[in-house]
Amino acid sequence: MTELSMTGPSNRRFVSVKRRPKEDGRFISGSGRFVGDIKRPGMLHIALVTSPYPAARILSIETGAALALPGVVAILDGAALAAVSNPLANAVHTPGVRCYSLANEVVRYVGEWVVAVVAETRTLAEDAAELIEIDYEALPFVVDAEEALDPTAPPVHAAHGSNVLYHRTFTWGPVAEDFASQPNQLSFDLRWGRSAPIPVETFGVVAEWDAGAEILEVWASIQMPSYGEQISGALGIPFNQVRAHYDVDVGGSYGVKRGIKHTVLAGFLARKLGRAVRLVEDRLENMVGGDMHGPDREFRVAVAFDDQGLVRSMKLRVREDVGGHTGRAPFQLGKPVSAIVGAYQINSVEYEAIAVSTNKTGQTAVRGFGMSPTNVAIETAIDKWRVNWGCRGWWCASVISSARISSLSDPQRFGI
Amino acid sequence: MKAAVFDYSRAESLDEVLAILSDAGGEARIIAGGQSLVAMMAMRLARPEILIDINHVEALAGIGTTSAVVTIRACTRQAAAEKSVVIAADIPLLAAALPHVGHIQTRNRGTIGGSLAHGDPTAEILLTAMALRAEVVLASTHGIRNLQIADFGLGPMQTAAADDECLTEIRFPIPPLGLSIGTVVDEISPKAGDYAVVGVAVEVGLDDAGICRHLRLAASGASPVPVSANPVEAALLGSTLGSADVAGAARLLDPLLDPESDVQASAAYRRRVAVGMLARAIELARDRALDRSQNQTKGDLT
Amino acid sequence: MSRKISLTVNGAALEAVVEPRLTLVDFLRDQAGLTGTHVGCEHGVCGACSVLFDGAPIRSCLMFAVQADGHAMTTVEGLRDEDGSLGVLQDSFWETHALQCGYCTPGMLIAAEGCCRAIQIRPMRRSARRSPVISAAVPAMFRLSKRSVSPRPAGVSNR
């Protein structure tokens, strides 16, 4: 191991030196460049008509009055979009689940986008959106994940055949043997309620089709690397025909800003209309049908300890309420696989992950991509175990922390 | 979130305001500070055809006082009232309530009358007016009428003002002289500056012997409009506001309440908290009144 | 139905024609080209859109531009000193990195500026002192009188 010399900060250029963050200069002077500041020549604006139902069949959409309004350029519904674009990817194999930017045939949650109105200004687009009349036939709905598991529950994605989008059990090591040989066991249920990280800047995107170069130019409130790839996949154009401008400042994200459905919609319209198109969520759109919901999980945890108090084995069953739009949620259950024992050395683990559709707003990636709820489950197990063993009172905290330390992975295993 | 189309009219005089209101047949709305109205218009929950801007009507702004009453004209900014020495001295309960109203930035625009006319049932100015039994003045082309505040606030976002009427002033009675006054405005809300879930306003007046000679109480958030707690006042007047008496009397608030459950809190919670907060606030106001009278005495001796 | 308005923004006289329903923040951003002021909620909750209106901070999403006729506004772009260098508050926010993503920062600066102006006439209230925003601005307020600004490192532009 190299020896670290502890010299004063004076000979360092960056570390421990008081410096001004370079980017702050533009933010404190009002010269940041956020997506709302992007203006393109002839830019059009999108407003959305959203579903008031958690589940309904779309019977008819009447757009005549809206189209007749001066300044309205185009109106797009889900059927027209689905006919010419691919379903949005969700990174898990979910046959029959087809989500698009706009609801096609049925709506699956309140706030789901049904119709997009394109006009010369956002204000005109909102005026026109009010004039669109949609006839719905209300359908039975389900908003509780446990109920949604029942085969008789209303199907959220009927073509999928069940509300279970993902169900897989991972087993590492001799779980059954470890549980059988350890009399010290503990099990409990834990709920991680939906969280809603709400950036001060809503998600926004400006898309423009460069017909000469055949490139879709995209400016968005985004920092996600696979963004362009997902856009090109949905629009059916090669990846090298999407140019995302990553130099746009982002007004907070917390992971929720994926903006795929937004960008596919704006990108499609920009290409079709031959003009730049902007979609900046307003706060209503953002909070009801935008990208802003986080994990919604129910855990069943069982842990087996040896006589020293070390965790020998752990079983985690987790049921995720994905909502009606698949987005990123089913895949988020996969993230904990890479860190399923947290910081601990546990001999064997069973992880059963179930992702269920309901008629709620879809989820997106939040902070650490779904890992936090699993960490809470593991840490709660350690806390509960100590308390169950009669460890109460003022010294409890220190015992818990020593339990943690004794269970922690041995650094030598990592060659440190 | 862009407002629907409307026509805008900047009025220069009260007569002009009343004339437009009368011509508009219910389709006009007055904008004062606009701190609630503009948000409602942005969501298209409010869509007046004509917006009458009264911010430049001089006769609608300002604070006046007589020996018994402080008159606040409707378009007086909340921030101006907060800084007013007249209000600090003569309507101490309102002075205590104002810092709870929105944020500094909304108080810089928001007005005393605008808040009352909007009729939000958890608004602190309405709560204070209920506690103090304030009076409002409404004007229309037909003339002027005075209403007790209890007759003005009819329900959530509902007032007794007719479509063609403009709220012109609010009259707050000055607490009796010769008493030591203590005030408390307390509320629970999700965060500072947010709408109150439950709020209470208390004004206590003690004589030299520490006997309560003046008591004004109201609670909000547990009824469709704030309620003045008359039975509680009656039970405590003439007492020294001892803890046991206060706790017992505060329970008399309970039958006046008619709370509803919502996403913020259940009806039962609102009921319990309103009674508990009222008792606590009365005791705190009593202590403040006692502090003041002691300081007064010290001042007299030196 | 559009109206002509004349107003003063950051010391400069402006004339414009606006629809009555155009909010002040949309006017400042889209018509006056001052995109430093941001929109977060469009209904008066977040404070990102704060500007000084006749010297006092207000939410510019809760006003229509027609109402601003004849009035004076200051936006974040107007917080610079007369010589064009950063204002003391701006500089202090930078020095203390008083921001994360920077989106609401113009609103924070305007709020702090309003606070500075207010405390020149009366002492700061306790609630104001507790606020994290203001705590970032407190050193700046002291420095408002002293004007001692620590030097900016070389290579960092004063844009």
Ligand code: FES
């Ligand atoms: S944009 Fe949030 S307060 Fe104005």
